[in-house]
Amino acid sequence: MTENAQRPLVVHIIDRLLVGGMENGIVNILNHSPPGRYRHAIICLRYFSEFRNRIDDDTVEVYALDKKDGKNPGYYFRLWRLLRQLRPEIVHTRNLPTIDLVPIIALSGVRHIVHGEHGRDLLEVHGENRKYNRIRRLMSPWVDRYITVSRDLQTWLSDTVGIPVNKISQIYNGVDTKKFSPPPKEKPLLPAEAGQPDHAFVIGTVGRMEGIKDQITLVQSFIQLCQRQSDNRKSPFLVLVGDGSLRKPARNLFQEAGLLDKAWLAGSRDDVPEILPALDLFVLPSINEGISNTIIEAMATGLPVVATQAGGNPELVLPDKTGMLVPPQDVEAMATGLDLYFTSPDLCQEHGSAGRTRVLNQFSLQAMIDSYLSIYDQLLSGPTKS
Numbered sequence: 001m002t003e004n005a006q007r008p009l010v011v012h013i014i015d016r017l018l019v020g021g022m023e024n025g026i027v028n029i030l031n032h033s034p035p036g037r038y039r040h041a042i043i044c045l046r047y048f049s050e051f052r053n054r055i056d057d058d059t060v061e062v063y064a065l066d067k068k069d070g071k072n073p074g075y076y077f078r079l080w081r082l083l084r085q086l087r088p089e090i091v092h093t094r095n096l097p098t099i100d101l102v103p104i105i106a107l108s109g110v111r112h113i114v115h116g117e118h119g120r121d122l123l124e125v126h127g128e129n130r131k132y133n134r135i136r137r138l139m140s141p142w143v144d145r146y147i148t149v150s151r152d153l154q155t156w157l158s159d160t161v162g163i164p165v166n167k168i169s170q171i172y173n174g175v176d177t178k179k180f181s182p183p184p185k186e187k188p189l190l191p192a193e194a195g196q197p198d199h200a201f202v203i204g205t206v207g208r209m210e211g212i213k214d215q216i217t218l219v220q221s222f223i224q225l226c227q228r229q230s231d232n233r234k235s236p237f238l239v240l241v242g243d244g245s246l247r248k249p250a251r252n253l254f255q256e257a258g259l260l261d262k263a264w265l266a267g268s269r270d271d272v273p274e275i276l277p278a279l280d281l282f283v284l285p286s287i288n289e290g291i292s293n294t295i296i297e298a299m300a301t302g303l304p305v306v307a308t309q310a311g312g313n314p315e316l317v318l319p320d321k322t323g324m325l326v327p328p329q330d331v332e333a334m335a336t337g338l339d340l341y342f343t344s345p346d347l348c349q350e351h352g353s354a355g356r357t358r359v360l361n362q363f364s365l366q367a368m369i370d371s372y373l374s375i376y377d378q379l380l381s382g383p384t385k386s
Contacts, residue, residue: 008380009039011088013079013105015097017048017062019242019268020208021293022094022118024054025149025173025368031056032176032369038376041086045075045097076104083108090376094118096132102139112379115139116147117157119290119311122212126288127156136161144379147372149173149291150312169375172315173291174368175300177360182302182352183277190239190278191271194264200237201342204279206272206294207286209244214308214329218285219250221334223257228339236262236342241275243268276301280348281341287328289313296363299355304348306337316363322355 012026030040031054040060042048045067052062063082067075079101083091091105094116105113120127127133136157146168148154154170157163190196203222207213222238229236240250240263247265254260269275276282282298282305289311296316298305305323307313317323324340326333341348 007036007039008090008376009041009086009088010090010092010376011041011043011083011086013043013045013091013093013098013101015044015095016046017042017044017051018208019049019051021173022116022290023051024293025118026094027051027054028174028176028365029369029372030060032365033373037373041088043079043082076101080104080108083110089380090114092116096120096124099136099139102142106142112144113142114145114147114375114379115143116149117153117290118149119153120288122287125212127160133161136163140164140167143167145169145375147171147375150315152312152315153290169371171368171371171375172363173293173296174363174365175293175296175359176365177300179273180276180297180300182356187280188274188278190264190275194239194266195261196237196264196278197235197261199234201234201281202237202239202279203281203283203338203342204239204241204275205283205285206241206276206297207284209240209242209246209250211246212287213242213244213246214285214287215240215242215246215250216253217329217331217334218283219253219263220331221285221338222263223253223259224331224335225338225342226257226259226262228335229342234342236338238263239266239275239279240264241266241269241272272297276303279303281306281338283334283338284308284313285328285334286310286313291316296359299352300359300363302352302356304341304351305355306334306341318354318358322351322358 017023042062044064047064048062065075065078090112091110092114095118124132140163148170154168157168158165209215225236254263282303284292284295284307286308291312295305305317307317308328309325310328317325319325324337326337
C-alpha cells in the first residue's frame with residue numbers, strides 16, 4: 001500500500017462544483033491543507049465545471065452522479081456504489097441538497113458523517129420550512145458533527161431545527177490574505193474591456209447572479225446614486241462579477257436608464273483577486289447569506305463594505321468601523337450607503353484599513369483549515385460506529 005493510500009480519505013459531497021463561495025472554501029481546504037494529512041475526493045450530485053481545475057492536487061478525484069431534476073432514485077444507488085468503491089473514513093455533506101443522503105452514506109459503511117450548513121437559498125430564506133427542518137431532524141442520528149459557517153446558522157440549527165448543541169461546531173470562512181491584499185502602490189485600473197471612465201469611483205460586487213444574491217437591488221440603488229450626482233469631477237461606475245439569471249434583467253435596467261456606459265457586467269471571472277484592488281467600495285446585496293467569502297476577500301483587500309443586514313453579514317461588517325449594514329431589498333437605504341462612501345474618500349480609506357486588520361486577526365485561511373482538520377482528527381480518534 002502506498003503512503004498516499006494510507007492517509008484517511010475525506011469525501012466531500014455537494015450539489016454541483018461551480019464558481020461559488022462554498023465551493024471556493026472546499027477548494028481552499030484541499031489546496032492549503034498540510035501534505036500527508038488527509039486524502040480528499042469530491043462527489044457532485046449533478047455535475048462539475050472547469051472550476052475543478054482550481055484544485056492544485058491532481059490526486060483529488062472529482063465525480064459526478066448526473067442527478068436529474070425530479071424523482072431520480074437511481075442516483076442513490078450510484079452514490080452507494082461509489083462510496084463502497086472509495087471507502088472513505090469521513091464523508092462531509094453540505095447544505096440542503098445533500099442532507100437526505102445521510103442514510104445511504106451510513107449504509108455504505110462510512111465511519112463518520114459531517115454535515116455543513118453554509119447558507120440558505122430562496123426556498124427557505126428564513127429557515128422556517130417545516131418539511132426541510134423535519135428532514136434535517138430525521139437525519140440527525142446518523143450525523144456525527146454539524147459545522148456552520150456563522151453564529152446565525154449555529155443558532156438556527158439548535159433553536160429552530162432542533163439539533164443538539166453538542167453536535168454543532170461553528171467555523172468562520174477564511175481567505176488567503178496574501179492573495180487578497182491592498183495594492184502596494186497606486187490603485188490599479190479594471191481590465192481594459194471594462195471600459196472604466198476617467199476619474200471613476202468604482203463600486204463592485206462578486207457573486208452568482210441569482211435571486212438570493214439580489215444584484216437587482218444594487219443596480220437600482222446605483223441608478224439612484226447616478227441620478228443624485230452632479231459632481232463631474234468623478235463618476236460612479238458599477239462592476240458586477242458573476243453570471244446567472246439576473247444578468248439580463250440587470251443589463252435591461254442599465255439600458256432603460258441610459259447608463260450602460262457606467263457599468264461592466266463582467267460575467268464569471270478567474271481574476272477576482274486582481275479586480276478587487278481596482279474597486280473603491282464593495283457591496284453585497286444578498287437577501288440571505290451564511291458567511292460571505294466575498295465580503296472577507298473585499299475586506300482583506302482593504303475595501304469598505306456596504307452589505308445587507310442578513311444572515312452572517314453582521315458578524316463580518318462592523319457598522320461605522322468597517323462598513324455599513326442596510327436592510328435587504330431596500331433600494332433607498334443602499335443608495336444612501338453608496339452615496340456616503342462616494343462623497344467621503346477619507347471614510348473609504350479608514351473603513352477599508354479597519355476591515356483589513358479585522359480579517360488578519362479573525363478570518364485567516366490557516367485558522368479555518370486548522371479548525372476543519374481538528375474536527376476530522378477528533379472523529380477519527382473517537383469510537384468507531386458499530
